Amino acid sequence: MAENDSSLDTFPKVLARNVSKFGNSPAYREKEYGIWQTWSWSEANLEIMNLAKGLIKIGVKEGDHVAVIGRNRPYLYWSLVAAQHIGAVPVPLYQDAVADEMEYILTHCSATFAIVGDQEQVDKIHEIQDKIKGLKDIVYVDPKGLRGYEKSNLHFFNDVTNFGKDDNGDLQAELSKRMAKITGETTSVLLYTSGTTGRSKGVVQTHKAIIGASSGANEFDRWSPNDHIVCYLPMAWVGDFMISVGQVMVAGACLNCPEGADTVQMDVKEMGPTVFFGPPPLWERLKTEVNIRIEDASSFKKGAFHYFMNHAEKVGKKILEKASVGFLDRLIYSLGEFIIYGPLKNMLGLTKVRIAYTAGEAISAELFDFYRALGINLKQLYGQTEASVFLTMQDDNDVRSDTVGKPIRGVELKIAESGEVLYRSVGAFKEYYKNPKATQETKDKDGWVATGDAGYIEESSGQLRIIDRAKDVGKMKSGSMFAPKYVENKLKFFPNILEAVLFGSGKDKCVAFLNIDLSAVGNWAERHNINYASYQELASNEKVIEMMKQHVEEVNQDLAADTTMSGCQIHRFLILHKELDPDDGEITRTRKVRRSFVAEKYDELVTALYKGDNEVSTKTEVTYEDGKKGYLEATLALVDAQTYMLKEKSDAA
């Protein structure tokens, strides 16, 4: 297999292999008119070839950038592949991007053609057409609403495919000529990063990189042509490109496209994917939905649910990991599978899921364990656009919520002096498009790429742990590592804690600010007959402070067990008298803490925490929603939290 793989270094070769080896097995499925339509690899190949010829006919040249914009549909995935076949470079764009955002990317990559899903996208391009000079023609898949449009530079997708069907041999000759020129080093796709720090950058990836990373990941989790994948995440996102194009094609698996954005959850049930990818917020949402429905169920059902879920928490993970579990426990678990777990998984559409992935953000252990206890093999992976995603993945019997796994085949990791994670891999990007300066800063001459994340490799397990964005990481006075986000995440995993800010860089100990989650703690207060009139009053309640203290100490205990992070234990903390608010500039609109701003604004509170006072009076300027300013006065309790010595697992609590 390995020899076979290395000869397959371009997508045209991969597609040809799929046709000859899995010609009749399903390649693409889409629900249309309420019925699942299926294309086998042979049929899909025909569509792609005709489309490729049609694109040649309408004038797409080698090296042209072809923008692909729309929801996940087979036609658009074929467009990506067809563009690759004719030596053009597909550039998938976010379909919900507003015209301005599209303008930036279309101008930056000087796209000459666009293949779009529907009228909405055509309209957006028309809106900015004057500014994007290079763009010639638009191909649209769904003709609805476009009847009255001026058609001179608009093509109906089916018409383009028909050019290929009606070909008298000329187009085929040109196509063959172009395909022969494609090598592993040819650019296969241009993917734009999300651009959380400044403008998004165009990442140039070759055929060899995408295929190399995909086959490494496939090999790791044993993908086969029998696997079914559902695509529902934006096509412009690197993860979707890797899974829906890279991995699916390399494995010869089947890609399932839902009917529309609103039907995904229903369609997933019918598709029965075997591999499923979801970011942490999705897993969180599904679990919340389950909990809400259970709260509304009859007391008998509720009782059964809680009984079996408790049991699953106890033994489910062990059973999934094939550890030894007593006969009686197994028996109860199988009964639970029949009564609760099975139907629940069915409702979520995860019955057939062999592997579920989560990535992108930290996920709480509790959330992670909920799914694993149900018998869903949820795993973490770590990667980035520049690496064709896959850097590290987790083995089936070595899955944890706090690490992201081991490097897969073809990936070398090393930790820089600064603590930043560096890698060298088959999937590493060629360059940032039209940005040699950024390329040089990120990738050195030996091919080591900087991730921008700080992390370390855990000695006991060999797994990578990501701590924080590298630029936030500092050192404590003692020289041990200070990683604020890592600790804050641990705190925020408690539903009662909304926000947390950790201080301590260059100091001998850490202190923290907390924001309680008003809805969660408010709910708790109601059930415990605690009266409160405002956030401030609830936040200064003794019982709430006691609860926060317990949470903090739990986190400390966790940190104590961890050699690298034990220095970050929280010695003292306070609950802020107001919620951190984007209106006050304390957090961004996307709820990321603006660390330095907060440190400056609340300097007297930090000082008081370090001084060892028991309470502090403060007056803070606040901005109300209508823009008016006011002052908030409060006396805050400064709380000492127990810290723990670094030792093997202890039961200090």
Add this chain to the structure above:
Amino acid sequence: MSEKNSVIMEVKNINLRFGGVIAIQDVSFNIFEGEIRAIIGPNGAGKSSMLNVINGFYHPQEGEVWFNGEKRPSMEPYQIAKTGIARTFQNIALFKGMTTIENVMTGRQLKMNKNFFWQMLRYGPAIDEEVQHRRRCEEIIDFLEINHIRKTPVGSLPYGLQKRVELARALAMDPKILLLDEPMAGMNVEEKQDMSRFIIDVNEEFGTTIALIEHDMAVVMDLADRVVVLDYGKLLADGTPAEVQSNQAVIDAYLGVPH
């Protein structure tokens, strides 16, 4: 909106009375094939009565209805529906307990030829027929973007979506003329925009002739090719939106006349 010169429907000198109440008095107008024709007027002007005359629910005491170039004899509503006239209602008239697809399928009922026996057994030719009709219904569901509520009972849907399901059911009849009685009543701005877009799409893609009653003047002026204005059962004006808007009688009827 292509060929607007051929008349598909014409009403001539319609008089409709309920006892002593004169609902419609000597009203004549025509509808061109493929156009969007609006009927407007203040409350009680006789707009809904006019639609009811067109689809045969009311039988006018005097007057003629010409359809497809022939004078239409007195018929029952279901017979008229078979000739290709479909409608939606001011107050949604769906089967609330049934799902969207079931409701839309009822719109095809008149086109199903297999007898009751086969349909009841759901066997043999009835299955083929159902598949073929289901396909058409699915196309309409896709067209109106209600796939996600295909299997939801319509009673539990929000108002705007129910209106859309009703439009889908009317379209399922593959009508030549579609009568819409206040398709946007009670909708918020966004729902109105959606509905307007669907009405234009239906008109353009399926080439369906549309006659609609609507109160929102902005909507009417945007959508309609020609407008009929009724007031107290009488024809007040007839013409393009611009003509109607500048007609003094219409302005007086809507804004009142200084005394």
